Amino acid sequence: MADTAAVSPADAPARDFIRDAIRQDIAAGKTAGGVVTRFPPEPNGYLHIGHAKSICLNFGLAREFNGRCHLRFDDTNPAKEEQEYIDSIQADVRWLGFDWGTHLYYASDYFEQLYAWAEHLVTTGHAYVDDQTAAEIRENRGTLTEAGRPSPFRDRPAAENLDFLRRMRAGEFADGARVLRARIDMASGNINLRDPVLYRILRARHPRTGDTWYLYPTYDFAHGQSDAIEGITHSICTLEFEDHRPLYDWFLAHLPVPSQPRQIEFARLNLTHTVLSKRRLIQLVRDGHVRGWDDPRMPTISGIRRRGYPAGAIRDFCARIGVAKANSTVEIQYLEHCVREYLNAAALRRMAVLDPIKVVIENYPEGQVEELEAVNNPNDAAAGTRKVPFGRELYIERDDFMETPAPKFFRLAPGREVRLRYAYLVTCKEVVKDAAGEVTELVCTYDPASRGGNAPDGRKVKATLHWISAARGVPAEVRLYDHLFRSPDPDAGGDWLADLNPDSVKVLAGAVVEPALAEARVGEVTQFERQGYFCVDPDSTPGKPVFNRSVGLRDTWAKVQARGG
RNA sequence: UGGGGCGUAGCCAAGCGGUAAGGCAGCGGGCUUUGAUCCCGUCAUCGCAGGUUCGAAUCCUGCCGCCCCAGCCA
Numbered sequence: 001m002a003d004t005a006a007v008s009p010a011d012a013p014a015r016d017f018i019r020d021a022i023r024q025d026i027a028a029g030k031t032a033g034g035v036v037t038r039f040p041p042e043p044n045g046y047l048h049i050g051h052a053k054s055i056c057l058n059f060g061l062a063r064e065f066n067g068r069c070h071l072r073f074d075d076t077n078p079a080k081e082e083q084e085y086i087d088s089i090q091a092d093v094r095w096l097g098f099d100w101g102t103h104l105y106y107a108s109d110y111f112e113q114l115y116a117w118a119e120h121l122v123t124t125g126h127a128y129v130d131d132q133t134a135a136e137i138r139e140n141r142g143t144l145t146e147a148g149r150p151s152p153f154r155d156r157p158a159a160e161n162l163d164f165l166r167r168m169r170a171g172e173f174a175d176g177a178r179v180l181r182a183r184i185d186m187a188s189g190n191i192n193l194r195d196p197v198l199y200r201i202l203r204a205r206h207p208r209t210g211d212t213w214y215l216y217p218t219y220d221f222a223h224g225q226s227d228a229i230e231g232i233t234h235s236i237c238t239l240e241f242e243d244h245r246p247l248y249d250w251f252l253a254h255l256p257v258p259s260q261p262r263q264i265e266f267a268r269l270n271l272t273h274t275v276l277s278k279r280r281l282i283q284l285v286r287d288g289h290v291r292g293w294d295d296p297r298m299p300t301i302s303g304i305r306r307r308g309y310p311a312g313a314i315r316d317f318c319a320r321i322g323v324a325k326a327n328s329t330v331e332i333q334y335l336e337h338c339v340r341e342y343l344n345a346a347a348l349r350r351m352a353v354l355d356p357i358k359v360v361i362e363n364y365p366e367g368q369v370e371e372l373e374a375v376n377n378p379n380d381a382a383a384g385t386r387k388v389p390f391g392r393e394l395y396i397e398r399d400d401f402m403e404t405p406a407p408k409f410f411r412l413a414p415g416r417e418v419r420l421r422y423a424y425l426v427t428c429k430e431v432v433k434d435a436a437g438e439v440t441e442l443v444c445t446y447d448p449a450s451r452g453g454n455a456p457d458g459r460k461v462k463a464t465l466h467w468i469s470a471a472r473g474v475p476a477e478v479r480l481y482d483h484l485f486r487s488p489d490p491d492a493g494g495d496w497l498a499d500l501n502p503d504s505v506k507v508l509a510g511a512v513v514e515p516a517l518a519e520a521r522v523g524e525v526t527q528f529e530r531q532g533y534f535c536v537d538p539d540s541t542p543g544k545p546v547f548n549r550s551v552g553l554r555d556t557w558a559k560v561q562a563r564g565g
Numbered sequence: 566u567g568g569g570g571c572g573u574a575g576c577c578a579a580g581c582g583g584u585a586a587g588g589c590a591g592c593g594g595g596c597u598u599u600g601a602u603c604c605c606g607u608c609a610u611c612g613c614a615g616g617u618u619c620g621a622a623u624c625c626u627g628c629c630g631c632c633c634c635a636g637c638c639a
Contacts, residue, residue, distance in 0.1 A: 015579070015580095016578090016579090020581095040639095041639095042638085042639055044638090044639080074639065076638095076639080077638065077639075079638090080638075080639090130637095133637095134636085134637055137637075138635075138636085138637095141635055142567095142635070143567085143635060144566080144567055144568075144634075144635060145566050145567045146567080146635095147567090148635085175637090176637065178637095179637050181637095188567095188568080189567045189568035189569085190567090190568050190569070190634080191567090191568075191634055191635050192568095192634075193568095194635085197636085197637050199637085200637035201637080202637080216637095218636090218637075218638085218639090219638070219639045220639095223639085239569095239570070239571090239632080239633065240632095240633055240634080240639090241633095241639090242569055242570060242633075242634090243568075243569055243570090243633070243634050244634090245569090246569090265570085267571085267632095272576085278639095320577080320578090320587095320588060320589085321577055321578080321588095322577065322578050322579085322588095323578095324571095324577090324578070325570070325571065326570095326571050326572070326577095326578090326632095327570095327571070327572095327631075327632055327633090328576080328577060328578090329576075329577090330576070330577055330589090331575085331576045331577080331589070331590075333576085333589070333590070334576070334577070334588085334589050334590085337588090337589060337590090338589095340601090340602095341602095344601080344602060345602095349599075351599095375598095378597095378598095378599080378601095378602075379602060379603085408600095410600080411600090419598055420598095421598060421599070422598070423598095452598085453598045454598075461598090462600090463600080464597095464598045464599065464600095465599095466599075527599085527601085529599045529601080530599045530600080530601070531599090531601095532601095553599075553600095553601050553602090554600090554601065554602090555600075555601085556600050556601085557600045558600090559600095560600080
């Protein structure tokens with residue numbers, strides 16, 4: 001399945017408050033060097049669909065404005081970060097279809113410069129070393145309605161602060177013994193301005209800098225300055241950082257930074273029937289509620305990829321949900337729609353019987369096999385055709401037969417004639433059951449004159465079924481997925497884990513697929529006609545392919561059934 | 566009760582003073598060798614209340630509701 005398949009993104013150029021702001025900045029001459037954005041993940045977990053929104057936004061902006069987008073790891077907290085995450089994040093961004101060129105950076109690349117700026121703030125009287133414990137600092141920070149109290153060390157002489165800061169760097173003090181704080185305003189209504197911590201002592205091995213540092217900058221002290229160093233013009237982040245913008249700007253104003261980036265905040269993505277917080281995703285993996293970060297039920301990029309969602313569909317989804325500042329939760333059905341739409345154009349059609357029931361065509365010659373021509377994609381003539389073997393013994397879907405057909409059920413039933421796709425019209429003559437009363441076989445007759453699917457007399461049938469030759473079909477395992485959580489908002493009930501969907505995966509070990517599918521490669525997605533889109537899982541073995549259902553086809557019959565009871 | 570945001574249909578979202586785009590879902594219909602795709606139709610007066618104006622979702626005022634902030638996390 002080519003990722004280049006046509007999906008028409010909105011014809012009109014995207015329009016949102018961020019693009020408007022950038023256009024204004026360009027018009028005002030504030031972007032002489034071009035528009036530069038960045039995607040700044042912390043390598044403490046795997047990327048998920050929410051990050052995809054940010055990635056598409058940042059890289060998309062760079063593309064639209066002929067600028068560039070940097071990939072920068074926000075690796076300021078070695079206690080939580082790992083190389084595994086650094087690697088997976090790069091793979092995921094690439095898979096999504098974006099390229100940072102030579103612009104791969106790490107906040108840790110700037111540790112030396114950041115430290116120099118810390119000394120600068122100390123020297124200019126804008127920062128001080130605080131000896132208070134973490135508890136004391138918290139205590140003195142005040143509350144939402146009460147101002148904070150100044151630290152007893154707040155007015156320490158600059159020379160003394162500088163000495164302590166250098167000794168902090170030299171590793172003379174224990175973890176947590178002292179911190180460097182900005183001297184701003186302990187009474188500010190914005191708590192971020194109540195003398196925020198700039199550096200903390202932390203003896204942890206950093207994935208990139210190893211053991212060279214005993215102190216690490218906080219996010220606030222690292223982020224804006226890193227943006228400034230890289231010449232980022234627009235630093236786009238999520239709403240929870242809105243309160244940090246005054247601090248972001250404060251650093252840019254008080255330090256001799258090489259550029260003045262602008263921070264703009266947008267609402268992060270929320271999706272129904274899943275969770276998107278890193279903490280929870282980690283918990284799902286660690287506690288074994290899923291099989292790993294790439295479990296097809298996970299909203300992670302790696303999970304989505306294994307599930308068979310094409311990168312192009314994700315990009316389309318991100319473009320269609322838009323960017324705004326209102327908190328919002330997108331229905332997961334919208335994502336599924338985008339996947340279907342993309343795959344409808346791109347995926348080849350095949351036949352597969354998930355839950356087989358045997359059919360014997362009693363008037364079809366024993367031992368005879370015919371190769372019937374089937375279309376690969378009715379919406380794309382260029383996809384060509386293939387041959388599908390037909391024989392006396394076949395399998396059809398158990399759901400496609402009802403001994404006593406319900407109203408509006410127009411598939412196979414005793415005495416009823418239906419079409420076997422690309423093959424013949426067949427009529428059910430007899431129902432064979434086992435001792436338990438379970439239907440084990442259907443005896444049918446076929447109309448030899450209906451080869452290909454149409455009768456010369458022009459008579460119509462109301463249903464067309466997919467089928468597989470019993471002799472030539474290939475056994476397969478098929479995994480059907482449903483939403484990971486039962487309710488739209490797993491949090492609503494108070495205990496999100498209690499909302500886990502016990503039926504989020506259903507394994508069908510006895511499926512049988514057409515021969516052409518035996519050659520499908522891992523990751524390839526095809527449409528199983530009348531059922532959905534299925535992706536070859538890496539668990540596949542030479543004799544037995546394993547398929548993940550990416551998403552089902554729209555099922556009007558299921559809807560009718562549900563409505564009718 | 567401090568500070569910062571947000572409120573347009575079930576969901577997402579345009580709109581930037583001139584009389585409510587689009588997509589998803591839903592509903593009705595057409596086409597059909599996938600009950601798929603595709604096609605057509607249908608589906609809101611903009612949180613509330615005042616005010617300004619010839620005219621307001623768009624401006625002003627006051628309410629109401631929701632979200633974020635008191636990590637040496639990001």
